[in-house]
Amino acid sequence: MFFMERAQELIEVVTALRNANDALLEATTSGNGAEATRLLQDIAVLERRRNRLVHKSNPDIARTTSSYESSIPLRDQVIQALRLTGRPSSSRLISDVTKSRWAERVDTAKLSSLRRDEARSWRKSQELPGRQARDVYVVPALTYDRFTPVRGTVALSTWPTSLRLIAPLSPRVDMLHSTVALAQEASAVAGTNYEAPMMRLMARLGATIPGVRPFGVEPQAVIEAAQAELKEIEETDELERSEAAARAHAQLDAEVLLFGTQIRTVTSRAAQGSQ
Amino acid sequence: MTNTSDPLENFRGSFPRQPLNARRVAGALEAPGCQRRTVLDAAAVNLDKLGSLISGTPTDRQSPFALTRGNQFEQQVVANGMAEIVALARRHLALEIPEVRQHDLSASALSEAYPGVAGIKMNELRARLTRQRASEMLSDPSHAYNLIRHAMTRLDFGGEIVYLEQDVLAFAVDGRIHVVEIKSYPRIDGRADPVKASATVRQTAVYALSLQQLMVEIGARPDVVNTTTMIVLPENLSFRPTAVTIEIDMYVRRLRRQLASVPQATEIIQALSAGIRLPDHPAKGAGSDELTTAATAAREALAPLPPRFTDGCVSCPLFHHCRDEAEFHRSTSRLGSAVASACGNVTDIAAAIDLAEGRRAPADASEAAVAAALARGAAAARLAVGGVA
Numbered sequence: 001m002f003f004m005e006r007a008q009e010l011i012e013v014v015t016a017l018r019n020a021n022d023a024l025l026e027a028t029t030s031g032n033g034a035e036a037t038r039l040l041q042d043i044a045v046l047e048r049r050r051n052r053l054v055h056k057s058n059p060d061i062a063r064t065t066s067s068y069e070s071s072i073p074l075r076d077q078v079i080q081a082l083r084l085t086g087r088p089s090s091s092r093l094i095s096d097v098t099k100s101r102w103a104e105r106v107d108t109a110k111l112s113s114l115r116r117d118e119a120r121s122w123r124k125s126q127e128l129p130g131r132q133a134r135d136v137y138v139v140p141a142l143t144y145d146r147f148t149p150v151r152g153t154v155a156l157s158t159w160p161t162s163l164r165l166i167a168p169l170s171p172r173v174d175m176l177h178s179t180v181a182l183a184q185e186a187s188a189v190a191g192t193n194y195e196a197p198m199m200r201l202m203a204r205l206g207a208t209i210p211g212v213r214p215f216g217v218e219p220q221a222v223i224e225a226a227q228a229e230l231k232e233i234e235e236t237d238e239l240e241r242s243e244a245a246a247r248a249h250a251q252l253d254a255e256v257l258l259f260g261t262q263i264r265t266v267t268s269r270a271a272q273g274s275q
Numbered sequence: 276m277t278n279t280s281d282p283l284e285n286f287r288g289s290f291p292r293q294p295l296n297a298r299r300v301a302g303a304l305e306a307p308g309c310q311r312r313t314v315l316d317a318a319a320v321n322l323d324k325l326g327s328l329i330s331g332t333p334t335d336r337q338s339p340f341a342l343t344r345g346n347q348f349e350q351q352v353v354a355n356g357m358a359e360i361v362a363l364a365r366r367h368l369a370l371e372i373p374e375v376r377q378h379d380l381s382a383s384a385l386s387e388a389y390p391g392v393a394g395i396k397m398n399e400l401r402a403r404l405t406r407q408r409a410s411e412m413l414s415d416p417s418h419a420y421n422l423i424r425h426a427m428t429r430l431d432f433g434g435e436i437v438y439l440e441q442d443v444l445a446f447a448v449d450g451r452i453h454v455v456e457i458k459s460y461p462r463i464d465g466r467a468d469p470v471k472a473s474a475t476v477r478q479t480a481v482y483a484l485s486l487q488q489l490m491v492e493i494g495a496r497p498d499v500v501n502t503t504t505m506i507v508l509p510e511n512l513s514f515r516p517t518a519v520t521i522e523i524d525m526y527v528r529r530l531r532r533q534l535a536s537v538p539q540a541t542e543i544i545q546a547l548s549a550g551i552r553l554p555d556h557p558a559k560g561a562g563s564d565e566l567t568t569a570a571t572a573a574r575e576a577l578a579p580l581p582p583r584f585t586d587g588c589v590s591c592p593l594f595h596h597c598r599d600e601a602e603f604h605r606s607t608s609r610l611g612s613a614v615a616s617a618c619g620n621v622t623d624i625a626a627a628i629d630l631a632e633g634r635r636a637p638a639d640a641s642e643a644a645v646a647a648a649l650a651r652g653a654a655a656a657r658l659a660v661g662g663v664a
Contacts, residue, residue: 090354092350093354093355140387143388148387148388149387149388151381151383151384168376168377168378169373169375171357171375175358205355205358207362208359208362233375236373
């Protein structure tokens with residue numbers, strides 16, 4: 001029933017679009033500039049409606065790439081990108097990944113307000129028992145010593161605590177893991193439009209790993225080099241992170257465990273202490 | 276050296292203050308022996324405002340496009356766990372693979388953890404944390420951070436504490452600390468703009484020196500700071516980072532000597548009459564009469580402070596003023612350092628020409644030597660011009 005309605009609407013939109021296109025052709029050939037301008041605007045609106053309907057009826061159809069048509073909410077874009085990188089990621093990496101893999105733009109300036117919204121939403125879901133919590137929240141990565149948010153770095157609430165904590169080696173370890181994931185994804189999308197940008201992103205990140213050639217590098221070579229470097233540093237990182245996670249679970253309540261703490265009381269004393 | 280410099284405060288009056296930074300401290304190297312600049316620096320006078328007040332032209336010295344480009348390049352270099360810095364430090368500073376423990380002491384990073392701390396409090400906090408991290412490097416090298424972003428060190432500049440933000444500090448477990456500086460002017464075919472490169476070297480020397488002082492404060496030897504520094508630059512016309520290492524020991528030592536002589540600024544100003552002080556800076560939208568009065572007052576306040584006009588002065592905001600002054604006094608320094616040093620103690624252009632032409636008898640032995648050299652030069656010039664004609 002629902003489907004029928006949508007199909008009907010699609011037929012209507014496509015018909016309107018066809019008529020508008022015919023009228024546009026006429027207006028252009030007869031030199032009616034004002035009419036042509038109006039029709040172009042109408043057509044743009046109709047095309048967007050058509051694309052939305054097509055995607056709703058079948059989400060598998062690849063989306064068009066133009067940014068002003070993107071109707072995916074920022075939250076979903078970020079979650080999607082984080083599921084791909086698999087590790088806490090900077091807003092910069094998230095926007096790079098989204099651009100390369102889905103040809104979409106992420107407005108990173110809005111990331112901090114997203115973080116606030118997520119925290120508010122989580123709190124609401126705790127206050128009202130009837131209200132259902134979301135499956136996953138975008139949360140800040142936290143420092144491993146004081147559990148304060150790390151600037152511009154986000155993670156998913158579903159990840160284990162140790163992954164969401166950033167120890168001294170973690171930025172590098174996470175970057176290597178994300179590079180491996182992106183290299184695998186680059187091989188997976190081989191043959192599509194996304195292959196070239198994914199390969200470029202992978203090569204850019206990979207170029208900083210010892211043993212990777214700067215040009216014409218294959219995903220497998222990047223994966224092997226990243227894993228070789230990980231072998232030397234990952235063990236220490238895991239240890240530091242899991243120790244910190246154990247401390248966090250012992251000390252912190254559920255909210256702080258997800259969204260981090262802020263050092264309020266120490267500040268004034270700390271500032272004076274430096275004299 | 277730590278007492279507050281009252282005569283200098285008096286000299287500045289209520290003229291806008293500008294906290295010193297590495298760039299400006301490095302400027303002290305560019306104008307060696309200039310008493311005017313020494314006093315203005317020690318009094319932390321806003322030189323840009325003073326320069327534009329005197330010359331009557333508004334000067335905004337750095338293009339916003341250049342600033343944006345610089346920031347973008349820096350962001351890119353430190354993105355993804357300082358990936359580019361890690362790669363360059365491994366290649367050029369011999370950091371081992373596990374030496375990638377990193378820490379961000381930027382004001383924006385710390386404000387997440389310490390909300391409400393800003394301004395001088397933030398500087399103090401960052402300096403204190405930098406000090407802690409540095410002592411960890413000495414006490415427990417294998418667990419210390421290897422790469423510290425935006426560490427903050429302090430430098431005593433004539434009693435004035437200057438806070439310096441270091442781009443990156445790189446620490447190797449074997450106990451060397453390197454200063455890493457990120458710059459956005461390109462290195463084309465292995466060569467960077469020599470003027471900019473030398474400015475960077477002097478600026479980096481300021482960082483290295485302040486880091487050495489920090490080491491001494493926490494009871495370490497200053498040579499823990501390795502004076503081989505790494506400068507990160509865009510390669511050719513791309514945005515891809517490349518790095519060069521430069522030995523700056525000579526500059527650091529020179530800077531240390533110059534800093535040691537900075538307190539003399541109070542002596543210079545004390546030797547002058549007590550009434551000298553800069554005028555108040557006219558408010559925004561002040562009339563031209565008011566501006567002219569303030570500019571004249573500023574010129575009068577500067578007049579008793581002897582400048583030393585050299586080739587290095589071009590980057591100083593007071594360049595035009597001092598140049599006009601040199602021209603007005605027909606000083607040989609107006610013709611550049613090479614000419615001025617050739618003329619020795621003959622500082623007047625007219626006198627030098629008279630000596631060269633033999634119209635004036637040398638007053639003493641040194642003037643005689645200058646006269647002989649100038650006469651030879653004049654003869655060579657006549658011959659060259661005559662030969663062509």
